[in-house]
Amino acid sequence: MNEKYFPAEIEERQQRRWADTGVFEVEVNPQKEKFYCLEMLPYPSGRIHMGHVRNYSIGDALSHFKRMQGFNVLHPMGWDAFGMPAENAAIKNNARPDIWTFENIDAMRVQLQRMGFSYDWRRDIASCTPEYYRWNQWFFIQMWKQGLVYRKNATVNWCVKCNTSLANEQAEGGFCWRHEDTPVELRELEQWFIRVTKYADELLDSLDSLEGGWPDRVITMQRNWIGRSKGAEVDFGVEGDASKKIRIFTTRIDTIYGASSVILAPEHPFIAEWIAAGQASEELKTFVEQQAAVSPEDRIAEGKEKLGVFTGHYAINPFNGENLPIWTANFVLTGYGTGAIMAVPAHDERDFEFSRKYDLPIRRVIKTADSDEADGAPVEAPFTAKDDSGVVVNSGPWSGKPVPEAIAAMTAHAEEQGFGTAQTNFKIRDWGVSRQRAWGTPIPFIHCAKCGIVPVPEEQLPVVLPVDLNFASAGAPLAEHEPFVNVTCPTCGGTARRDTDTMDTFVDSSWYYFRYTDPKNDQLPFDPKVAAYWTPVEQYIGGIEHAVLHLIYTRLWTKIMRDLGLITFGEPVKKLLTQGMVCLASYRCEEHDWLYPVEVIDGKCKFCGRTVTVGRIEKMSKSKKNTVDPDEMIKIYGADTVRLFMMFAAPPEKDLEWSEAGAEGAARFLNRVWRIIHKWHDKFDGAAAGEFSDAARALRRKTHQTIKRVTTDIGERMNFNTAVAALMELTNEIYAFDNTLKERAPVAADKFAVKEAMEALAKMLAPFTPHIAEELWAHLGHDEIVVGAAWPVFEAELAKEEELEIPVQLNGKRVVSVFVPAEATDEELKAAALADAKVQAKLEGKQIVKTIVVPKRLVNLVAK
RNA sequence: GCAGGUAUGGCGCAAUUCGGUAGACGCGGCAGUUUCAAAAACUGUUUGUUGAAGGUUCGAAUCCUUCUACCUGCACCA
Numbered sequence: 014m015n016e017k018y019f020p021a022e023i024e025e026r027q028q029r030r031w032a033d034t035g036v037f038e039v040e041v042n043p044q045k046e047k048f049y050c051l052e053m054l055p056y057p058s059g060r061i062h063m064g065h066v067r068n069y070s071i072g073d074a075l076s077h078f079k080r081m082q083g084f085n086v087l088h089p090m091g092w093d094a095f096g097m098p099a100e101n102a103a104i105k106n107n108a109r110p111d112i113w114t115f116e117n118i119d120a121m122r123v124q125l126q127r128m129g130f131s132y133d134w135r136r137d138i139a140s141c142t143p144e145y146y147r148w149n150q151w152f153f154i155q156m157w158k159q160g161l162v163y164r165k166n167a168t169v170n171w172c173v174k175c176n177t178s179l180a181n182e183q184a185e186g187g188f189c190w191r192h193e194d195t196p197v198e199l200r201e202l203e204q205w206f207i208r209v210t211k212y213a214d215e216l217l218d219s220l221d222s223l224e225g226g227w228p229d230r231v232i233t234m235q236r237n238w239i240g241r242s243k244g245a246e247v248d249f250g251v252e253g254d255a256s257k258k259i260r261i262f263t264t265r266i267d268t269i270y271g272a273s274s275v276i277l278a279p280e281h282p283f284i285a286e287w288i289a290a291g292q293a294s295e296e297l298k299t300f301v302e303q304q305a306a307v308s309p310e311d312r313i314a315e316g317k318e319k320l321g322v323f324t325g326h327y328a329i330n331p332f333n334g335e336n337l338p339i340w341t342a343n344f345v346l347t348g349y350g351t352g353a354i355m356a357v358p359a360h361d362e363r364d365f366e367f368s369r370k371y372d373l374p375i376r377r378v379i380k381t382a383d384s385d386e387a388d389g390a391p392v393e394a395p396f397t398a399k400d401d402s403g404v405v406v407n408s409g410p411w412s413g414k415p416v417p418e419a420i421a422a423m424t425a426h427a428e429e430q431g432f433g434t435a436q437t438n439f440k441i442r443d444w445g446v447s448r449q450r451a452w453g454t455p456i457p458f459i460h461c462a463k464c465g466i467v468p469v470p471e472e473q474l475p476v477v478l479p480v481d482l483n484f485a486s487a488g489a490p491l492a493e494h495e496p497f498v499n500v501t502c503p504t505c506g507g508t509a510r511r512d513t514d515t516m517d518t519f520v521d522s523s524w525y526y527f528r529y530t531d532p533k534n535d536q537l538p539f540d541p542k543v544a545a546y547w548t549p550v551e552q553y554i555g556g557i558e559h560a561v562l563h564l565i566y567t568r569l570w571t572k573i574m575r576d577l578g579l580i581t582f583g584e585p586v587k588k589l590l591t592q593g594m595v596c597l598a599s600y601r602c603e604e605h606d607w608l609y610p611v612e613v614i615d616g617k618c619k620f621c622g623r624t625v626t627v628g629r630i631e632k633m634s635k636s637k638k639n640t641v642d643p644d645e646m647i648k649i650y651g652a653d654t655v656r657l658f659m660m661f662a663a664p665p666e667k668d669l670e671w672s673e674a675g676a677e678g679a680a681r682f683l684n685r686v687w688r689i690i691h692k693w694h695d696k697f698d699g700a701a702a703g704e705f706s707d708a709a710r711a712l713r714r715k716t717h718q719t720i721k722r723v724t725t726d727i728g729e730r731m732n733f734n735t736a737v738a739a740l741m742e743l744t745n746e747i748y749a750f751d752n753t754l755k756e757r758a759p760v761a762a763d764k765f766a767v768k769e770a771m772e773a774l775a776k777m778l779a780p781f782t783p784h785i786a787e788e789l790w791a792h793l794g795h796d797e798i799v800v801g802a803a804w805p806v807f808e809a810e811l812a813k814e815e816e817l818e819i820p821v822q823l824n825g826k827r828v829v830s831v832f833v834p835a836e837a838t839d840e841e842l843k844a845a846a847l848a849d850a851k852v853q854a855k856l857e858g859k860q861i862v863k864t865i866v867v868p869k870r871l872v873n874l875v876a877k
Numbered sequence: 878g879c880a881g882g883u884a885u886g887g888c889g890c891a892a893u894u895c896g897g898u899a900g901a902c903g904c905g906g907c908a909g910u911u912u913c914a915a916a917a918a919c920u921g922u923u924u925g926u927u928g929a930a931g932g933u934u935c936g937a938a939u940c941c942u943u944c945u946a947c948c949u950g951c952a953c954c955a
Contacts, residue, residue, distance in 0.1 A: 228881095229881070229882095230880085230881050230882070230949080230950075233880065233881065233950085233951095234880090234881090234950060234951075237879095237880075237950085237951060237952095238951085240954065242954070242955080244955080261955080262954095262955060263955060264954095264955065265955085276955090312953095313952090313953050313954085317953080319953080344953055344955090345955075346953095346954075346955090348954095349954050349955075350954075350955060351955095353955090354955045355955085356955090357955090361953095361955070362878095362953075363953050363955075364955085366953090438954075438955085439954095440954055557949080557950090560950080561950090658903095661889095661902080661903070662889065662890085662903085663889075663890070664890090667883090667890090668948085669889090670888095670889070672888090672889070672904075674888095674889095674903090674904050674905075675889070675903070675904065677904085678902095678903050678904055679903085681903090681917095681918095682902095682903080684917095684918090685918090688918085730894090732891095734890075734891085734902085735890095735891070735892095735901085735902080737902080737903090738890095738891075738901060738902035738903075739901085739902080740902095741901090741902055741903075742901070742902070745902090748919090752919090752920085818898080819898090820897080820898040821898095822897085822898085822935085822936070824935070824936085825897095825934090825935055825936040826936090827898055830898070862935090863935060864935090865897090865935055865936080867897050870897055870898090871897050871898070871936090873897080873935055873936060874935090875935045875936095
């Protein structure tokens, strides 16, 4: 054993050893209980960052722990390999996105392997390979057969110079990213959608089953995102035109007597009809044109003023026959509900603001049960209590009914009379999966002039994405690739065109972890029998930024796969951990702008010597240059130290501040462990249990207490930081024991206690710092691999304290501590407390009214 | 505005499960040992009205109420 700890050397050696023995390669084994530990797969940007290191260190620690506990652990890794950066790089250099991507994957795989993570690399997948994305296409066709995939018009950002659509981030500020002088247009295109709304109820309701396993805030975010609202649709007649009915959606049909106008979205078909029929004012026409240029998001953006125009037409309230002016306004959206509302200003913030501005009547129809306000009193602010406590007033036969009752009765009335129906709406929209991009899964459909839209026959899958695309020309590379586009129709054999849209990359990540279970299957996405063993995922770990989109889409995909008969469950992930961000202070120089930490020397800019401004501690980001390169840190400290610091510096779900001093502390600890084991590793001859000294018993007690604590800290609480702290305590205890042996030679029992402590320490270090653990384990005389060894078991008898320190309180204030044997009864505790001289002095002249004894913890004397 | 989270020594953070000695562990500071000297290492040492106010209790960092600051998400969804 080398006297000094050289991380680079031992890490390389142990990684080779793991690869040679294949310890992390797993197969289905019905005899063994499985544990699927999954981390979110990275986009292959070219280099890993500290966020990846943290994410994967957490997953690796848990995987090692479960493996050592005897589980058959599936721990895979792959690449979310389609997406914009590859395409941007291709445009910039007129290069091939596939080459760029695969080079990045190779570079990042080397980095992850250098970290020593325990992946089964045989299961590595990249979503940009035809072997993978053919199943995206297969799923897409299955969904189409089920009616889950359809086409409709949707608005995209369009650049006339690029002659293609732009992603939102390419259209920031309203101008094209490549043509800064070209404003982005909104253009309607026919695009592909997946019918999420069919599963909306289930997506919402089954969130209940995730409580306890998923963070509350993720569940809450998903609930809000799905946004179910129960209400009713009601038809309003149009004055003077019996052929027209305006259908509105409301959650508060009970307020319908308070409606003072009906408001249509500017895109509502009736408005176009009125314009076409010459029944529209110039003002109305102008307004509709203006709004057409504004995206729905912008119309309702924060602080946006409510704008509207009277259409000149009137609607008829079906409940009381009242005539109401029909308006159009920017805050009514065509995509939600029916694109039309009734405005009830007395009981809705928005309607109130709008009606005030345009001087529409405001009539109170709800008040609290105990309100003594006159029904006709002017409304100063909208009353919008959501707690169902109100009572309906001013509403004809419905007056006096409590709100919930009124809603039920009035909905029933509308249904009976045939002018309304109960209706549930969702905020979540169907998933627009079309992208007018070149680096994605081709949508497997063909457009034939005769036969319409025809799926590519399944035996012809995959539709392979061409890689010899011309990114230099303006326009969409895929649409210009003639051999790709020109095909024969599978139905009639005539000439036809291939669909040139590609799929949203969220499709790739919706089911990738099912593919890991059976990554080479060329008959199906995965063998249902194999997936039945490995899935669902026991533990998923990733960033909070995926709380909504990815994690809703993958839940959706799971339910669809269940309905296709591939799996039998609806929720893919039992436990979710959203790890915190890796943060660092940012530095800024007046002249040289943001500086990397290494460019700041003693608070001064390395280039000009100016004093730098220290920004707040925030998420590491390239733009602020407050980043640290994992590779650099590994070079200096080794992978084990970097991993250990990541696990120790904060609980996993909290943000973590990278600290060089902290990393040094982690390195110091590993050195300390190395040194003490080096000192002892060849001195265990004759070690044997026997007569243990007090100090040796204390060491054994600490060993077993530590095993207990680390086991629960990792296994139950996932507080890796405190588990590491416990290992540091154990190390300190070994040093303390070693110190007691300065005066005397160790006997057999001492050696036994030290060996026991060191072996436990080496094993428990394995989840955090597997390389050094492996090395130490070998030096302690073991031939087998430690990461494949059994997790240590604690013995309760040995972990038990022999003597307890019991605080004695007088009226809740601590006076003194007394020492009692661990098995002392409550009576003995009390007696020991009363026997103490200091306690007796304090009690002088007082009467004990009450004595509280908390078994084995404390005595509190209440005295007057 | 709504929802959720956080607030504890100089710093990062323990203790909160189920109320029971506030401080484990690391960083930093200080001193000693070692050294020609320094680094490293080892040994020792260092701090508080637990964000504020009130309440419940024999006892509150922990439970309840109100407030403040910061962070995150959502934000005209009818």
